Amino acid sequence: MGTVSKALELLDLFTRGRPQIGLSELARLSDVNKATCYRLMSELQNHGLVEQVGAAREYRLGPAVLRLSALREAHVPMREAAMPVLQELARVTGETAHVSVLSCGQLRSIAHAYSGAFGTKVIMDDVHVLPFHATSSGMAVLAHLDGANQTAELQKPLLSRTANTETDPAKLAQRLRDIAALGYAESAGGYEAEVHSFAVPLFDSAGACSGGLAVASPRSRVTPDQTRVTLAALTRAGRELTELWGGTLPPAIDDKWRALA
Amino acid sequence: MGTVSKALELLDLFTRGRPQIGLSELARLSDVNKATCYRLMSELQNHGLVEQVGAAREYRLGPAVLRLSALREAHVPMREAAMPVLQELARVTGETAHVSVLSCGQLRSIAHAYSGAFGTKVIMDDVHVLPFHATSSGMAVLAHLDGANQTAELQKPLLSRTANTETDPAKLAQRLRDIAALGYAESAGGYEAEVHSFAVPLFDSAGACSGGLAVASPRSRVTPDQTRVTLAALTRAGRELTELWGGTLPPAIDDKWRALA
DNA sequence: ACCGTCGGTTCGAATAATAAACCATCTACG
DNA sequence: CGTAGATGGTTTATTATTCGAACCGACGGT
Incomplete structure (x- = not known):
């Protein structure tokens, strides 16, 4: 090194x-x-x-x-645009929301927002790089990446973070197909045992997947009702953020998200 | 290197x-x-x-x-606290305002604000490290530093940036004494020929100088009236920012600034 | 006075950085 | 179409830089 x-x-x-x-x-x-x-x-x-x-x-x-950050934001204002969307997402769901962007084959968290609704919440302060196979954001992004990049990622060693992490490339590939069909990803404790999260992909102006938007909560608060609310808010926010970043939603995704609204 | x-x-x-x-x-x-x-x-x-x-x-x-910037601001929220003060300062004076902080013997610009009042303004976008002897911020800080650090700085080579840059250590030392007596510094084209600026020092909780706050304008707009307005606004903002950063104004400075209000 | 830890320094051995030359690719231009 | 000169990226032996064990003086607690 x-x-x-x-x-x-x-x-x-x-x-x-x-x-x-x-x-x-x-x-x-x-x-x-x-x-x-x-x-x-x-x-x-x-x-x-x-x-x-x-x-x-x-x-x-x-x-x-x-200085570096101000310069980056002046040229590529992603974080600033994302903050209000995140805050609204956290408010509506009552849970922690975060965005990540794909950069040089890595998925990096760039901003997050907390909700004050509960005494416990998922902390995102110290997360930098998200593993693709063990997080909902990662899987949402991976599922919407072109085939070459996706298989390349699947061939890397899949580290197990918890007992619930999917480490079998074949099963993971199947899961990614399911996610692509649904338009969103779910991770039940794959990153931290007690954390349950949902995520949607974000897209750039060429219609390629450029990042992920997620809501993470303690697994105890995940109910069918809450899931419905979360997915509705997540797709709404995903649509808004994709637009704010100058991207365009692929029609196929647009259809799937409409069904979740 | x-x-x-x-x-x-x-x-x-x-x-x-x-x-x-x-x-x-x-x-x-x-x-x-x-x-x-x-x-x-x-x-x-x-x-x-x-x-x-x-x-x-x-x-x-x-x-x-x-991430790095968000982390720094979460721990030492200087920039965020400074922004509104800077914006108000730029608004009142109609000129460009900027703050810099002393870090490891260097004076680094960390934020600036522009005014829309005139068609020309001083651009601070690409300035990182301010030379002590050639800027009003630098001289304001230097003048209020303890003797050892001050003489150490005076012994370094003093590069001439314009015809108006003071490069004689003895004359500069005299100027610093004058600045310490006044409570503010003035630079008439010492950094860029057409830029005239005024600056005040900022202080930390121990009463040591920790940075500078400045207003920079094209020299053509500097008049006695405008100077009076600028100094009043500058000292007001300097007092406010020192407080926001958890510092305390030395009584001697406080007195001098009152006279300029 | 002792012990452990702190930030910082030294110096020979070992490792990693270097610069020139080389590729493949793209664009401009005749 | 073909050449010339860009570009981003890679390889090579040579060389300069980085490394780490041991060391220093200072501080704080026992």
Whole structure:
């Protein structure tokens, strides 16, 4: 693995629950030698991606990330457009909603919204890359990808995250066919045992699948009624977001979603 | 220079005016060998910091930057807090307003706001790191830094950006004393020949200078009247932002700013 | 005074980055 | 149609950079 990748992996250790990390702990968490870790962090620091703060000289993300993000949003305003849609989706369903985009063969979560309706909710703060086979978003996207990309993904090793994760390529392929026929995907605890989620695919201007929109809830709150409400809201939001991002819904999907409204 | 720094410099080539760059052009702009450039970009791409798009396979900033920025803002919400203050400042003065923060000895611009009042305005889109000696923000910050950091900065080479840039360390030190006495800084074309700006320092909870707040205008619009309006708005906004960021204004500054209100 | 941990540094050995040349592909243009 | 010059991407031996064990001084608790 290249040096740059190591440095970037260090960046990924910062999460909502662990926003500041000292040098030694960083080295421990990353399995990188402390000296190496120090040098890498120093380089990141020189470019403002991280900064050191306080007497303990702990590292945290620096001001330069704001510039990068503002620049990306100025050029490709996805997150900003998605936020109100997400918030409405979270409000209507009472559950956690999140969007992810397909980028270079990876599905990356870019925004999420919570609902205050219940004392428990699914936390999405620290999720970056979604595994295709173990999440509803991933399966929704995969099911609507062209055949080549889909089979390529199915041939990669399918890691089991819970007892409910589907790891058999043949069975997964069948499931993807079902999902493509339904127009939405469902994951019953495939990512985290207690999390149940529904997802719909999103499409770009060429009509290719470009991301996923999902609602995740504790499995205990999943009922036929709630499922109906969720799917209706999800398809409505999916239609809206696809449009906001300048995409077009394939007619086949449009038909299936109408049936769920 | 380390490999990581090279990769990060590639990231800095993306600007508002040049948001997508092909491989060959990237290599040309960065003076890095094309093969090297390709490898570096591939590593950045694997982590989602950049993505390739379109038939030309041009690179642009990727979705991962959104996560980093959201994480930073969740932990240190500076930008979000600053935006309304900046917008109001831009509105009242009719000119461009911007904030910068001190991080690891560098002054980095983190947000700016424009006014629609005039057909010409100062553009801050592509400015990342502000030179201390050539900008009003830089001088305002430098003047309120502790002696050691200040002299350290004065000993670095002072690059001349325009005919009006002060590059004599002794004269600059005198100017910093004047600025400290006034409570604000003024730069008459020290950064760009046609840009005139005023800035005030911002302070953290320990009362140490942590950044700068500035208003920049074309020099032709600077009049005694406008200067008075600008300084009043600037000190008001500086007081507000220092408070929003959880800082405390040193009493000496407070007094000076009252006189300008 | 001891022990463990912290951030930071050193230096020879080992590894990863480098640059030039090379491909295949595309577009422009005569 | 065919050439010329772009482009993105790949390979190679050479070389420079990165690596990691051990070390340092400082701090905090026992």
